Amino acid sequence: EDDNEDKAREESVTFAGFKVKAVINENARQKYLFLHCKKNDEDAVVLLEKTPFDSSMTDQILSDNTKIRETLQNDIYHTYTAFLPANLNGVKATVICPASEKHIKKYTEQESFVIQETAELYTKVTLPYLEKHSFSTQWVYNILEKKKEADRIVFENSDPDTGFILLPDMKWDGKDLNSLYLQAIVHKHGLKSVRDLNKSHLPLLNNILEEGADVIDQEYGIPKSKLRIYIHYQPSYYHLHVHFNHINLESPGFDADRAHLLVDVIENIEMNDSYYQDKTLVYRVREQDELYKLYQDEGYF
Amino acid sequence: EDDNEDKAREESVTFAGFKVKAVINENARQKYLFLHCKKNDEDAVVLLEKTPFDSSMTDQILSDNTKIRETLQNDIYHTYTAFLPANLNGVKATVICPASEKHIKKYTEQESFVIQETAELYTKVTLPYLEKHSFSTQWVYNILEKKKEADRIVFENSDPDTGFILLPDMKWDGKDLNSLYLQAIVHKHGLKSVRDLNKSHLPLLNNILEEGADVIDQEYGIPKSKLRIYIHYQPSYYHLHVHFNHINLESPGFDADRAHLLVDVIENIEMNDSYYQDKTLVYRVREQDELYKLYQDEGYF
Numbered sequence: 001e002d003d004n005e006d007k008a009r010e011e012s013v014t015f016a017g018f019k020v021k022a023v024i025n026e027n028a029r030q031k032y033l034f035l036h037c038k039k040n041d042e043d044a045v046v047l048l049e050k051t052p053f054d055s056s057m058t059d060q061i062l063s064d065n066t067k068i069r070e071t072l073q074n075d076i077y078h079t080y081t082a083f084l085p086a087n088l089n090g091v092k093a094t095v096i097c098p099a100s101e102k103h104i105k106k107y108t109e110q111e112s113f114v115i116q117e118t119a120e121l122y123t124k125v126t127l128p129y130l131e132k133h134s135f136s137t138q139w140v141y142n143i144l145e146k147k148k149e150a151d152r153i154v155f156e157n158s159d160p161d162t163g164f165i166l167l168p169d170m171k172w173d174g175k176d177l178n179s180l181y182l183q184a185i186v187h188k189h190g191l192k193s194v195r196d197l198n199k200s201h202l203p204l205l206n207n208i209l210e211e212g213a214d215v216i217d218q219e220y221g222i223p224k225s226k227l228r229i230y231i232h233y234q235p236s237y238y239h240l241h242v243h244f245n246h247i248n249l250e251s252p253g254f255d256a257d258r259a260h261l262l263v264d265v266i267e268n269i270e271m272n273d274s275y276y277q278d279k280t281l282v283y284r285v286r287e288q289d290e291l292y293k294l295y296q297d298e299g300y301f
Numbered sequence: 302e303d304d305n306e307d308k309a310r311e312e313s314v315t316f317a318g319f320k321v322k323a324v325i326n327e328n329a330r331q332k333y334l335f336l337h338c339k340k341n342d343e344d345a346v347v348l349l350e351k352t353p354f355d356s357s358m359t360d361q362i363l364s365d366n367t368k369i370r371e372t373l374q375n376d377i378y379h380t381y382t383a384f385l386p387a388n389l390n391g392v393k394a395t396v397i398c399p400a401s402e403k404h405i406k407k408y409t410e411q412e413s414f415v416i417q418e419t420a421e422l423y424t425k426v427t428l429p430y431l432e433k434h435s436f437s438t439q440w441v442y443n444i445l446e447k448k449k450e451a452d453r454i455v456f457e458n459s460d461p462d463t464g465f466i467l468l469p470d471m472k473w474d475g476k477d478l479n480s481l482y483l484q485a486i487v488h489k490h491g492l493k494s495v496r497d498l499n500k501s502h503l504p505l506l507n508n509i510l511e512e513g514a515d516v517i518d519q520e521y522g523i524p525k526s527k528l529r530i531y532i533h534y535q536p537s538y539y540h541l542h543v544h545f546n547h548i549n550l551e552s553p554g555f556d557a558d559r560a561h562l563l564v565d566v567i568e569n570i571e572m573n574d575s576y577y578q579d580k581t582l583v584y585r586v587r588e589q590d591e592l593y594k595l596y597q598d599e600g601y602f
Contacts, residue, residue: 112548
C-alpha cells in the first residue's frame with residue numbers, strides 16, 4: 001500500500017485537461033488507439049499503445065500481486081481478466097502538442113484501395129507520375145558513393161552493372177536476429193522498379209539473391225531457408241532495391257499485394273523476357289497517396 | 302482509495318501457486334506471452350494477451366485517473382509511460398490446467414522454414430505425400446451437396462465444371478465488414494491446389510473472380526477495389542478454394558509466401574498454360590509439419 005502511494009505521488013502528472021475530440025485510428029491486433037484531442041485551446045494528437053509483456057518478469061506477472069477474475073470455465077479451460085501490477089502494465093503514450101493539421105492527418109486512418117495496374121495503365125498513369133516528379137534519390141547515390149553511411153555497409157559487389165551494396169535497414173536495431181532486416185541497393189542507376197526489369201538484369205538479380213544470402217549466412221548465421229527476399233511494388237523509393245527479412249519478422253511489407261519474391265521475379269523473367277512490362281501488377285494505395293488521386297482522375301475508381 | 306480496496310477484495314483470486322517453467326511463445330507486435338507453468342504438481346499452459354483499448358472509454362482513459370511519467374521530450378513531442386486505471390487495462394488470461402504434452406506443444410512457438418518447391422520437388426516429395434494421405438475432404442463434399450451448412454451459402458453457381466459455392470469463412474463473425482472473409486469452394490472434384498490449374502480451368506477461375514466480387518458488392522456493399530482475392534499454397538485443405546477478404550483485415554494468410562492473387566493466377570495461366578506445373582513455388586513450413594520432415598529426409602535442409 002505504501003509503495004503504491006509513493007508511486008502515485010511520483011507519477012502525479014496525469015492526462016487531466018485533455019478533451020477527446022475523435023478516435024482517429026485504432027487496431028485491436030496491435031492494441032493501439034490514436035486520439036485527436038484539445039488541450040486548452042490547442043490541438044493535440046495522443047498515440048496510445050499497449051506495451052509488450054516483459055518476458056524477464058514472468059515470476060512477477062504470475063504472482064499474488066496479479067488479481068484475476070474468472071470469465072469462463074469449461075473442463076480444463078479457464079479464462080480470466082487479469083489485473084497486473086501497474087508497473088508491469090504500462091502503456092506507451094506519445095503526445096504531439098500543439099499538433100498541426102498535418103500531424104492529425106498523418107495519424108488518421110486512411111482508406112485503402114486495390115489497384116490492378118495493367119501495362120496500359122502503367123504507361124498512361126503511373127509512369128508519367130514517376131517521370132513528372134522524378135523523386136530525388138540523391139540520398140541513395142550518397143550511400144552508393146560512400147558519402148553517407150559507409151560504416152554501415154555489410155557487403156559490396158562494386159560492379160556498376162551487376163553490383164550492389166548490402167546494408168541494414170533503418171527499421172532494424174542490428175541486434176535481434178529474429179527481426180533481421182537488410183536492403184540490397186543496386187549500383188546501376190535508372191531502374192525504377194520491377195516494371196523496368198528484363199533478361200538483361202538477370203546477372204544483377206542473381207548476384208543479389210546468391211551473394212546477399214551467402215553474406216547474411218556468414219555474418220549473422222541466418223541460412224537462406226530462414227530468409228524472405230523480395231522487392232516492393234510500389235516501392236517506397238524509385239531506385240531498385242531488394243529487402244532481406246528474417247522469416248520471423250512480422251511485417252505488413254510482406255503482404256501479397258506489395259512483396260514480389262526475388263526468386264519469382266527471376267523465374268518469371270527467365271520464362272518471359274517482358275513479364276514485368278506485360279503483367280498486371282496489383283497493389284494497395286491509400287486515399288492520400290497521389291497515385292490514388294491520379295487513378296481516381298483517370299476514372300479507375 | 303476505497304474503490305481500489307473493494308476491487309482488491311472482489312478480485313482476491315490470484316496467480317499465486319503458479320511456477321513459471323518456460324516462456325513458450327511471445328509476440329511484441331500482438332502483445333501476447335505464452336507460459337508453461339507448474340501448479341502444484343500439474344502442468345499448466347497460461348496464455349496472456351493484452352486487450353485492445355476500449356474506444357468507447359476514451360474520456361476515462363485520458364482522465365486524471367491515468368498517471369503519466371515522462372520518458373522523453375523534444376520540441377512538440379512528448380513520450381510517457383502511462384498507468385491506466387486497472388479496470389481499463391485488463392489482460393486476457395487463458396489457463397489450461399492440467400495441460401497435456403500436446404497442449405504445451407500446440408502453444409509453443411514452432412520454427413519456420415522457407416521451401417522453394419521446384420516442379421521436380423513437387424513430383425518427388427509433395428505429390429506423393431498428398432497421394433499417400435489422400436486427406437479427407439468429405440466435409441467439403443457435405444457443403445457442396447448441401448448436407449451441411451446449406452443455410453450459410455451466400456451464392457452458388459451450380460455448374461459442375463465451372464461452378465462454386467460462396468460462403469462465409471468460419472473465422473468471420475458475419476458482421477464486421479472490415480474483417481469480411483468468405484470462401485469460394487469449387488464444385489469440381491480433384492483440383493488439389495494451384496499446381497493442378499491450367500487453361501482448361503480459366504472459365505472456373507474467371508467465374509469465381511467476377512461472380513464472387515459481384516455478389517460481395519451486392520450483398521455486403523464492398524466493391525472489388527476493397528477486396529483481396531487469393532489462393533493459398535500450400536492450402537489448408539486440398540480441394541480448390543479461393544479466399545475473399547476485406548482489404549482492412551490483417552491476416553497472416555496474406556503473406557507473399559502463401560497467398561497467390563487470383564488475378565495473377567489467371568494471367569499467369571493465360572501467358573503460359575503450364576505456368577503452375579513448371580513454376581517454383583515458395584512457401585513456409587513449420588517444424589511440426591509433415592512436409593518439413595519429408596523435405597528434411599530428402600536432404601533439402
